[in-house]
Amino acid sequence: MRRTHAALLLVLLAVSGCGGHRDVTELRFWAMGRESEVLAALLPDFEREHPGLRVRIEQLPWTAAHEKLLTAVAGDATPDLCQLGNTWIPELVALRALEPLDARLAATPAIDRADYFEGIWQTNLIREAAYGVPWYVDTRLLFYRSDLLHEAGFAEPPRSWAEWRQVLAAIAARSHGERFGVLLPLNEFEPLLALALQQPEPLLADGGLRGNFTNPGFERTLDFYVGMFRDHYAPPVGNAQIANVWTEFGKGYFTFYISGPWNIGEFQRRLPPELTGRWMTAPLPGPEGPGASIAGGASLSIFRRSRHQAEAWQLIEYLSRPAVQQRFHQLTGDLPPRRSAWAAPALAQDPFARAFRDQLERARPTPRVPEWEQIVTEMRIVAERVVRGEFTVHEGAVELNARADRILAKRRELAAEGKLL
Amino acid sequence: MTRAQAGLLLAAPALVVIAVFFFLPVLAALALSLTDFDLYALADSGYLRFVGLRNYVQLLGNPLFWQALGNTLYFTVVGVPLSLAVSVGTAVLVHSRLARCRGLFRTALFAPVVTTVVAVAVIWRYLLHTRYGLINYGLGKLGFAPIDWLGDPHFAMPAIILFAVWKNFGYNMVIVLAALQNIPEDLYEAAELDGAGAGQQFLRITLPMLGPTLLFVSIMTVAGYFQLFAEPYVMTLGGPGQSTLSVLYLLYEEGFKWWNLGRASAVAFVLFLMMFAATALQMRLGRQAAA
Numbered sequence: 131m132r133r134t135h136a137a138l139l140l141v142l143l144a145v146s147g148c149g150g151h152r153d154v155t156e157l158r159f160w161a162m163g164r165e166s167e168v169l170a171a172l173l174p175d176f177e178r179e180h181p182g183l184r185v186r187i188e189q190l191p192w193t194a195a196h197e198k199l200l201t202a203v204a205g206d207a208t209p210d211l212c213q214l215g216n217t218w219i220p221e222l223v224a225l226r227a228l229e230p231l232d233a234r235l236a237a238t239p240a241i242d243r244a245d246y247f248e249g250i251w252q253t254n255l256i257r258e259a260a261y262g263v264p265w266y267v268d269t270r271l272l273f274y275r276s277d278l279l280h281e282a283g284f285a286e287p288p289r290s291w292a293e294w295r296q297v298l299a300a301i302a303a304r305s306h307g308e309r310f311g312v313l314l315p316l317n318e319f320e321p322l323l324a325l326a327l328q329q330p331e332p333l334l335a336d337g338g339l340r341g342n343f344t345n346p347g348f349e350r351t352l353d354f355y356v357g358m359f360r361d362h363y364a365p366p367v368g369n370a371q372i373a374n375v376w377t378e379f380g381k382g383y384f385t386f387y388i389s390g391p392w393n394i395g396e397f398q399r400r401l402p403p404e405l406t407g408r409w410m411t412a413p414l415p416g417p418e419g420p421g422a423s424i425a426g427g428a429s430l431s432i433f434r435r436s437r438h439q440a441e442a443w444q445l446i447e448y449l450s451r452p453a454v455q456q457r458f459h460q461l462t463g464d465l466p467p468r469r470s471a472w473a474a475p476a477l478a479q480d481p482f483a484r485a486f487r488d489q490l491e492r493a494r495p496t497p498r499v500p501e502w503e504q505i506v507t508e509m510r511i512v513a514e515r516v517v518r519g520e521f522t523v524h525e526g527a528v529e530l531n532a533r534a535d536r537i538l539a540k541r542r543e544l545a546a547e548g549k550l551l
Numbered sequence: 552m553t554r555a556q557a558g559l560l561l562a563a564p565a566l567v568v569i570a571v572f573f574f575l576p577v578l579a580a581l582a583l584s585l586t587d588f589d590l591y592a593l594a595d596s597g598y599l600r601f602v603g604l605r606n607y608v609q610l611l612g613n614p615l616f617w618q619a620l621g622n623t624l625y626f627t628v629v630g631v632p633l634s635l636a637v638s639v640g641t642a643v644l645v646h647s648r649l650a651r652c653r654g655l656f657r658t659a660l661f662a663p664v665v666t667t668v669v670a671v672a673v674i675w676r677y678l679l680h681t682r683y684g685l686i687n688y689g690l691g692k693l694g695f696a697p698i699d700w701l702g703d704p705h706f707a708m709p710a711i712i713l714f715a716v717w718k719n720f721g722y723n724m725v726i727v728l729a730a731l732q733n734i735p736e737d738l739y740e741a742a743e744l745d746g747a748g749a750g751q752q753f754l755r756i757t758l759p760m761l762g763p764t765l766l767f768v769s770i771m772t773v774a775g776y777f778q779l780f781a782e783p784y785v786m787t788l789g790g791p792g793q794s795t796l797s798v799l800y801l802l803y804e805e806g807f808k809w810w811n812l813g814r815a816s817a818v819a820f821v822l823f824l825m826m827f828a829a830t831a832l833q834m835r836l837g838r839q840a841a842a
Contacts, residue, residue, distance in 0.1 A: 200593070224591060225593060226594050226595070367699075373680055442779060511793060518791075540589060540591060544598065549598065
C-alpha cells in the first residue's frame with residue numbers, strides 16, 4: 131500500500147515537473163456522483179476556448195459531500211466552484227461561504243433567467259440575491275404501469291387527486307390485497323413534500339421563522355397521503371422492505387411510483403424486455419388537476435474565498451450554454467434547467483421526458499432556510515407515525531408544527547436581535 | 552527520590568496520555584454542551600452563546616430523547632444477558648470433552664465478529680425480508696404468519712438484537728473459553744466422586760469459577776451495547792417510527808447531520824454519565840457477589 135503511494139507520488143512529481151505551465155490558472159471544481167465522472171468529457175472544449183485555464187475536478191461521493199462542504203467551510207479549504215444540491219444553498223449562504231452572483235448575471239446576457247424554469251431558478255435566491263446558477267433539474271412525478279392501468283379500466287393517467295383515488299380503488303378491487311396501487315416509501319420525504327407543495331399555503335410562516343403545518347391546506351395533503359395507506363392503496367413499508375423497486379415494479383406489485391428523472395434510465399436498463407412499452411411517466415396529480423412538485427436539482431456556485439471568481443464564472447457560463455447542457459444530458463441523463471436546451475431532439479422526442487418538461491413548469495421551491503432539511507426529516511417521521519396510527523392527522527400536524535418551531539428557535543432569536551444574515 | 556515520586560514518574564507517561572486523550576476531550580465536550588454551538592456559530596463565532604444548562608433541560612424535556620433512552624435500555628437489558636448466555640453456552644459446548652473439530656467450531660463461531668457490519672447487514676436484511684426471507688420461510692413451515700421484521704415497530708428492535716447478538720457473541724465466547732480452560736480438572740473429578748451431575752457441576756463449579764471473567768465480560772458488553780449505533784444505522788436508519796433510534800444515534804443526528812454540536816455534546820455527556828453509573832453499579836454488585 132505504502133509503496134504504491136510512493137510510486138504515485140513520484141509519478142505526480144514527474145508530471146508536474148515537466149508540465150511547467152506557470153502562467154496557467156487552475157480552477158478547483160468540486161463535483162459529485164455521476165456528474166463528476168462525466169465532466170471531464172466536457173472540459174477540453176472549455177480549455178481550448180480559455181487557454182489560460184485548467185480545471186481540476188475533485189470528486190466527492192454524494193453521501194459524504196455535505197459533511198465535506200461544511201468541514202471545508204470551517205477549515206477555509208473551499209474550492210473555487212462547486213456543484214451544490216440546491217437545498218444546500220441556504221445553509222452555505224448562512225455560513226457566508228458563497229459569493230452572490232447578481233452583478234455577474236447582469237453582465238452575462240447569455241445566462242437568460244427567463245429561459246430557466248422559474249421554480250428552479252428561485253431555489254438559488256436567498257432574499258432575492260442569486261447564489262447559484264441551475265445546472266440540472268430534478269422533480270418528482272408519477273411512473274406508472276400503463277398495462278395495469280388499462281386492465282383496471284382507465285386509458286389515461288389521473289390528473290387530479292379525485293381521479294387518482296378512483297384509479298387506486300379500481301386497482302385495489304382487482305388485486306385482492308396482494309398488489310398495491312402505489313408505492314410511497316415511508317423512509318422518503320419527497321412524495322409527501324411534493325403533494326404538500328401543491329397547496330397555496332407556504333410550509334413555513336413569518337418568513338421562515340415558524341412552522342405553518344396547522345393549516346387546512348397541509349392537513350388536506352396529510353390526510354390524502356395517509357388515506358392512501360388507510361385504504362390499503364399503498365403498503366406501509368420503507369425501501370428496505372421492498373429490496374428491489376425495479377423488480378417489484380416489473381412484477382406489478384404496485385402500479386404507481388413517485389420518483390425522479392434518474393429512474394427513466396434505471397427503468398429502461400433494469401426492467402425485463404417484455405415490459406417495454408408497458409410503463410410511462412405522467413405529471414403529478416394535484417388537488418384540482420395537474421399539481422406542483424418539488425424544484426430539485428443541482429446548481430453551480432462560486433465560493434467567497436475563491437481567488438479566481440472571474441475564471442470560475444467563465445466555466446459556469448460555458449456549462450450553462452444550451453448546447454453544452456444537451457451534451458451533458460446525453461452523458462448523464464440529467465435534465466437541463468433551460469427551456470431552450472429542451473429543444474434538442476433527444477429530449478423533445480423522448481416520451482418519458484415529456485411529463486418532466488410539463489411538470490418543471492409547475493416546480494415549486496421549498497422554504498429556503500438552513501433548517502429546512504431537518505424540518506422535512508421531521509415531516510417524514512411524523513407522517514410515518516400518523517400512518518401507523520400513533521397520531522390522528524390533526525395531532526400529527528400540531529406535533530410537526532411544534533417540532534418545526536423548536537428547530538427554528540435559534541433563527542427566531544437571531545432575527546429578534548437583528549443578526550440574521 | 553521517595554517511593555511516591557518514583558511511582559508517579561513511572562506512571563506519568565500513561566497519566567499524560569489519559570489526560571490528553573480522555574480528560575481533555577471530556578472537559579471540552581462539557582464546555583461545548585453549555586453553549587448553543589450550531590450552524591450559525593460555525594458561520595460566525597459571534598453567534599455562539601453560553602446557554603448554561605439549557606441544552607440539558609431541553610434534552611430532558613424532549614420525548615425523542617426518552618424514546619431513544621428507552622430503546623437503548625431495551626436493547627441493553629435484553630441483548631446483554633442473551634449475548635452472555637449464548638457466549639457461555641457456546642463456550643461450554645466447544646470446551647466439552649465430547650466435542651469434535653473444536654478448532655473448526657471455534658473459528659466458525661468467532662467468524663461473525665471479524666465480518667464487516669455493513670456487509671453482513673445486507674445479508675441479514677435478506678434473511679429478515681418479509682416476503683422472501685429465510686427466517687419467515689422457516690417460521691411459515693412451523694405455521695407462523697410472516698413477520699415484518701424491519702418494518703413493524705414491535706419487531707424491529709428484536710431483529711436488531713438478534714443481529715447484534717449474532718455479530719458479537721463470538722468475542723465473549725473466546726474470553727469465556729480461555730477462562731474455562733483455566734478451571735482445574737480435579738475440581739470436576741472431585742465433584743463427580745461426590746455424585747454431582749452435569750447440571751450441578753455447571754452451577755457449583757463452572758459458573759463460580761467463571762465469576763471474575765463474567766464480571767469483566769458483562770461490563771465490557773454493557774458498555775458496548777449502550778453505544779448502539781452501527782446496527783440500526785445500517786439496518787433500519789433508526790426506524791420504523793424511530794423504534795430503533797438509540798441515544799448514540801440521536802447524538803450522531805444532532806451533531807453530524809444537523810451540526811447542533813452544543814446539543815450533541817449534551818447528549819454525549821448524559822450518555823457518558825449513564826454508562827459511568829451502570830459500570831459502577833456492576834462493579835459494586837460484582838464485589839458483593841465475590842464477598
